[in-house]
Amino acid sequence: MKPRLGVFKFSSCDGCQLSLLDCEDELLAIADAIDIAYFPEATRKDDVGHYDIAFVEGSVTTAHEAELIQDIRARSSALITLGACATSGGIQALKNGADTAEFIATVYAHPDYISTLDTATPISDHVTVDFELRGCPISKHQLLELVAATLAGRAPQTPAHATCIECKLAGHVCVMVAGGQPCLGPVTHAGCGALCPGFARGCYGCFGPKETPNTAALSARLAANGTARRDIGRLFSTFNTNAPAFRAEAKAHD
């Protein structure tokens, strides 16, 4: 029997699950190895039964989503989150701590039609998560590694060291030391292959914090390079704004 896969969407942009359809060379092979039983972005099949693997994209921002994740967890053997929204809350977690009513009134003419929680929270705040794949969006290569590892029953090889290490391996000139640009590479989880420095741009942290990140030391260096306090705060509060290490550093620069 092929393992049954369900792909679920919470509050998100659809980009991480699209990464599965973006595996153009591998998609049909994946469909041979896995029974893609529920994946509404790609198929009409209904959400029924038990899943061997559940991929969850997006964060919890409504009462309905908070209930739904419990139901999916109860019907899944392995629950794996895909991307920054599901793993830390995503860009929409910028509403955490803000005045929700004022946010609704800013966007909608009839606030009473809108139902939303005050926070955007990661899936792990609600249920046990078996593995979290980082990135905004996730890396296609890491997704394929995750699928292969899951089918083989081993842990995926997705190192938790810094983007800085990937950058050195790629042989890029340091955009911060040589270019004076703000860069989150020293504190950001690897996975993208140090994409931004390859385009002469500082890392903006879309894979979230690495293991044991020293964000305070980085902030001191950014400040010494002339980055304004407000800009340091902004740098830590984007797509992983609710990841504890980034949230704390942003708060220290309020």
Add this chain to the structure above:
Amino acid sequence: MTETTIKVDMLARVEGEGAFKVVVRDGRIVATEFRIFEPPRFFEAFLRGRDHSEAPDITARICGICPVAYQMSAVQAMEMALGVEVSQPARDLRRLLYCGEWIESHVLHAAMLHAPDFLGYASAIDMANDGHGDTVRLALELKKIGNSIVSAVGGREIHPINVKVGGWWKAPRKSDLMAVRDDLLRALDLAEAFVDFTAGLSFPDKERDYTLVSLKHETDYPMYEGRIVSNRGLDIGVEAFNAHFVENHVAHSNALQGRTAAGEAYLTGPVARYNLCHDQLSERARAAARRAGLDARCLNPYRSITIRAVEALFAVEEAIRLIEAYEEFDPACVDIVPRAGVGMGATEAPRGLLYHQYALAGDGSIETAQIVPPTAQNQPSIEADLESFIADVLDRPEEEIQLLCEQTIRNYDPCISCATHFLDLTIDRG
């Protein structure tokens, strides 16, 4: 009185979460509701106080399917607010990036999401396993080539990292783009074969007298820039958008609904662009359209699948042209001096017109943001199509009606993640 409700609570093969309901009383449709329940994420609220330079990367996250569209409208609005002109080579490179997104998004929708409706499958994977493997593999190859443009120019397929207010972070090497050109030359035949595939599908014989709205450019088929025009004589600069179009908030949708200032529904996207700007398509794209049975005028929305294929072919040709003419430029970006100002930007996302407007404070931070995505503008038109097109099939089995409704909605390639601020189907027969 007989009452029936036909509904779908979770519309599949669209980007995001939406639902649909048709209410039938005594064999007549009395209401259609296209509902977007995708949770609101409040981009226009949390953009306030962010720096102008952050808008392209933040707004890209509204939609993983068409992030380039968000980046392109955002940078143009910011550049207007800041009073900077971007060089022609930098603008040409933006059009090249956009060609990549048009190819990958159009082929994804036409082959993987819409074609199964015409052929009676739940998904493209089922199509591939039941005799259509060659078509699905062709489409995947074409989509991959589109994505390779986005990666080569933008750094990665989803949420590209190279777009910058004022230009680019780094102009790509000509040799890297020429490597993609080799694949694009192959893609010409793939895209033409894909147009021919869509021509073999059978289309419901339906059309409506739509108000069509798209960008129009002096010389080029609309994509990255132009004026806003309609088939009712509208011809305005992008900055006048809010004087001619309004957004309404209705109880059944987390997406605002776009209408003309006179309250009319209008249609934006491939069908609008094709009808309004047909003469700007390349000779090869027009010839492929003719072979597929399309005239210069086409108001049958089910044929949008062919128009998407034609536009994908056009985008392949255009990308080849742009790459061949490309010369590396330096600096990659013009200097920006923060200032207070208001700026507007509109571009043609694969699924239609995408409008951004920002007001900036003197330090360059965002005071207000307004984002009007194509699916929000198309919602009233989707509801009108459902009302108009399914009236004569109400005696058919529920499953058949439901499938036709879903196909009708998918004509729009609705992007619900974008529009929130969309889909499930209900037919209420009481």
